[in-house]
Amino acid sequence: MISSQELSELLEPNKVSEKSIEYSIETKKILEKLGTPHKIDNEIIILEELEVKIFFNLLFRIKPTISDLSVPKILSKSSGIQIRNKFSTSIGVRIGRPEKAAPRQMKPPTHTLFPVSDKGGPTRDLLKASRNEHFLQSIQQTLYSMQ
Secondary structure, eight states: OOOHHHHHHHTOOSEEOSSEEEEEGGGHHHHHHHTOOOEEETTEEEEETHHHHHHIIIIISSOOOOOSSOHHHHHHHHHSOOOOOTTSOOOOOOOOOGGGOOOOOOSSOOOOSSOOTTTTTTTTOHHHHHTSTTHHHHHHHHHHHHO
């Protein structure tokens, strides 16, 4: 993010055309802060191609008036293009190492030898399953199907 003073320096280039914009070498730090690709030729910084189109539409088509607003708001107001702050939201993700992960076990652990299916609830409780009226029939059918 650049300051309003740095923006005013960008508004005063040596030469402006729709094909190229030329700045003095003093604006190099500002352009680097913005991450703008540029060329240097005889102590003159030259912007070409896509960068010229962006700078021309944001800065020189209608010259922005410097005020106490933030730089993105100043440029949005003058250009008509909505400019938002970077990283207004972020999504966090926890990424682990699956090769080091411990095996997942049921809580509480099951201690039955009988297949109670979903009749014992999420804990597969044998006593809870035995209260079901069709419990013994289910076990007999399961045992006979295993043979």
